[in-house]
Amino acid sequence: MIRALHRWAGLLALVLIGVLALSGAALSVFPAAERLAAPQAAAGLTVATLAERIRAVHPGVEQIRRAPSGRITAYWFDQGVPGAAVIDPATGERVASAGPNRTLRWLTSLHRSLFLGDGGRIAMAAGALAMLVLSLSGIALVARHVGGWRRWFIRLNGPLAGRLHTEIARIAVAGLILSSTTALWMTASTFDLLPDGGATPALPAEVSGETGSALDGMPTLRQTPVSELREVSFPYSGDATDVFTLRTDRGTGYLDQGTGALLGWADLTGWERMSKIIYMLHTGQGAAVLGLLLGVLALGVPAMGATGVAIWLAGGRGRPRIRRNQPASRADTVLLVGSEGGSTWGFAATLHAALTKAGLRVHVGPMSAFAPHRYEAARRIVVLAATYGDGAAPTSARGFLDRLNAAEVMPHAPLAVLGFGDRSFPAYCAFAEAVASSAQAKHWPELLPFHTIDRQSLQEFARWVRSLGRTLGCDLELSHRPVLPMTRTLTLLSRRDYGAEVDAPTAILRFALPPVPLWQRLTGGGFGRFTAGDLIGILPEGSPVPRLYSLASGRRDGFIEIVVRKHPGGLASSRLTALEPGDTVTAFLRRNPGFRTGSGHGPLILIGAGTGIGPLAGFVRGNAGRRPIHLFFGMRRPSSDFLYGDEIPAWQLQGRLTRLVTAVSRGTRPRYVQDALRDDAGEVARLIGNGARVMVCGGREMAAGVADVLTEILASTGLTLEALKVEGRYVEDVY
Incomplete structure (x- = not known):
């Protein structure tokens, strides 16, 4: 709503x-311009002194106004001709025209x-x-x-x-x-x-009938500072019954022109003071x-x-349109979705359609909108949650766990949690598992046991839905259509091959930038803006699940580059490593904000092995500001799979790469990147102590070994890996 x-x-x-x-x-x-340009009255200057100075220069003065900016404006008649000007309060002289500013x-x-x-x-x-x-x-x-x-x-x-x-x-x-x-x-x-709410004093019934009192002889004018003045109006010339009218920040009063006596006064009402404050706040006057x-x-x-x-516009493209979505307050079945890329919304839409067809009133909404008091009519709640990065909440689930843990009363409707993930990642369905554990700890009734779906398997999802249907006492019919992102056709420009000697065929593939509409250039959508470390998705033929590869280039490089190793039976890697210059592939872009170098000038420690060097090489290539970068790279043999070995010397000469440390696992003395870190423990500890950011990319076994070694190195410094993660100084992109 x-x-x-x-x-x-x-x-x-x-x-x-x-x-x-x-x-x-x-x-x-x-x-602000008016305040800077207008001559300001000296501290302690009174209305009596100001009026005397102006009347000495302009004898026919009829009114003096002070703007909230401090600008003094006088209005007069001189031989029947009206005049007005901005006045210097120190001299009473004219300093600028009082004509309106047309702009x-x-x-x-x-x-x-x-x-x-x-x-x-x-x-x-x-x-x-x-x-x-x-x-x-x-x-x-x-x-x-x-x-x-x-x-x-x-x-x-x-x-x-x-x-x-x-x-x-x-x-x-x-x-x-x-x-x-x-x-x-x-x-x-x-x-x-x-x-x-305005208050004006009653006009005086009697006046002295005298004229010509000196302004500095009027106590009220002499006691009123210019800083409080709004305006003072002089009596009409020749009319002994007329009076001075004084308006200040405190109120309005009438003064006898002959004796200077205060004939009447009315303080500003609370309503007038409020209106004055409102005017000041809105206009800045x-x-x-x-x-x-x-x-x-x-x-x-x-x-x-x-x-x-x-x-x-992006939301319309990324989410399926869910027809007949019921309000949360009237639904008997609530589906809460935690999604980063949009695919989980597709499963939610499929489940919504099946449940609606079975006669249920179903509401679908983001997990971030979790509010137990809205689900009074609900008889069941289902959470469909993906996991972002290293076990974090995806975009549409931000704050869910905080609200769940803070809730004093759980919904009476039982809960089912279904996690979506990829078993090749170490944090497989970690966020969904955290949701299920927290719900159990809060004694939230269970509708179905916690379950997971690997790589968006339609078969696993269908089996789970049948279990849900048996629990509800109805048959649920599924017709799932995966939500696919908008794709573009990429043309291969060049390829460099490595790894044949070590039975690990690997290629650095460079594609041309696709044409980007003006709207995407302005908004940074699609391929309009990307950096090294973002992800490019390839959808293999015959598979609903895209394969993601880390980019080794940014938009400013003028090309799209990835590093791909051919895996036995791998649909996407086999297709990509078979491409020749001029061939095309269909792809989409996905942001990866959790794996960025971050702002600042602190040193970077980049750690990678094999194809994990891809985004790290992109960071080095894009380091035009010569930020200190220390690269630890593990390979099998320099003669076979020293990826980017031709570019690295030039990057070092240009100041883009400060230091390279290599580890060769198939040499006479096998050495892994973890060993290189351990051998360089003193320098690594010094860099981290000076604020270095550590970025790890590669296989999960390598990443686990790196984490163990860094834990050892940090033990003597008083720092921990967990503390670095909390500070955003240790990030991983593992597979």
Whole structure:
């Protein structure tokens, strides 16, 4: 519900909110510019002294106004001709014209009413209301996405558009709420929808009838500092019954022009003070720094609009459309999905269709939306959870475990947890297993025992669904269509072959960049933006499960490069290693934000063996800033599988690679990359102590050995591998 409200409010009001935000950002500059340009009154200057100075220069002065910026403006008649100017309070002299700023007037009219009068004001108020709805719903969505308020500024993963959208929102949302609520207040005030809380003193019944009192002889003017002045109006020349009118930040009063006596006074009411604060907060008048800050935050609106549209379009491509999806509060069956790439949503859609056909009322939603109080009508809850990286929660399941562990009362509906993963990875279904264990610890009733699906096996999924059907007492019919990402055709440019001597045929394959639509270039979608360490997916013929390979290049390199070893019976590797220049393959791109070099200039320790050097070589190639990189690379024989052996010397000369340490496993003295680390323990410990980031890529057995050796090395330093992982200084990409 919240997601739909946020999405449609944004899409319907995108242009209106964009105009509102951009014009507001432009207007925020004027109060600051006015304050910088206007001569400021000296501390302690009184209204009496200021008025005397101005009247000495302009004897026909009728009114003096002070803007919230501190600018003093005087209005007068000189021989029947009106005049006005910005005044230097130190001399009373004219320093600038008081004529209106045409640009300011144009922007103000656009911002308030779109040049359409009252109808335009109503439209812009609707835009402000939409902005408020977007801000409040956005807060709820961000909190849900990151796993709670205490994790508000947690580091984000996922596609660039989604990360930018959330990053901007986390910073800008407070300013947008303030701007939108104050805009609605001011609109309501304009249309007299708020109480008239103004207080004006009654006009004096009697005056002295005298004229000509010296201004510095009037106690009230002499005691009022210019810093509190709003305006002072002089009595009409020749009219002994007229009075001075003084308006300040404290209230309004009348002064006798002959005696200077205070004839009446009314303090500002609480309502007037509130209106003044609202005006200051919205316009920046009197708070120029705040106004500029709100203007800068308003610039986030068009950026969030663009990234929001990109997320919406990407979401439409990545998830299947689930028809007849019931609201969570009315569903008897709730399916919660944890997915990173979108494939788990496809299984959820298939299960939803089967359950709906069996006569059940089914709701499908992300695990990140977990809220036990919404499932009062539910008779069963099913969790379908993939695992991201090294046992982490996938994108649509962020915060689920935190909410589950914090919940005081579990849903009464029994739970079934189904994990999706790949047994070749060490953290196989680790997140789903953590969900099942936490639910068991919270004594959540069990609908079915915990089960896993390896490599998206349709047969395993069908067997599990039949078990679910027997538990529910119904036959469930499946018709699963895997969710496939958008693919592009890649043409092979060149290949370099290695490993024949050691019976491990390996190739470095370089493909041409495919044509990328302008929209993807701007948003970074598809092949519009990628870096070394991201993943390229190949869908072998006859298999619904894609094979993923780490990229050894980034977009800036101008090509797509991967390292592939041919595995006996491997569908994808056999196809890829058989390609010749000019041949094509269908592929898609998947981000891998958990395996990036990160920002900063601290040293990198790159550890890999065999084809694991692929992304590591990409990091070295892209190291134009000459960040210190120490590469530990394991191979079988230098004469056979020294991958990137031709490029490495040039990278060292260019300063892209600081040091190379090799380990040869089939030499006279077999040595593995773990041994190379152990032999270099002192330098490795020193680098890590100086803030080095460790990145490991390759087979899981190698990675496990590396972890053991690093644990030994760190024992004497007071650091642990777990601590490095928490800090984001130890990351793996293993297979």
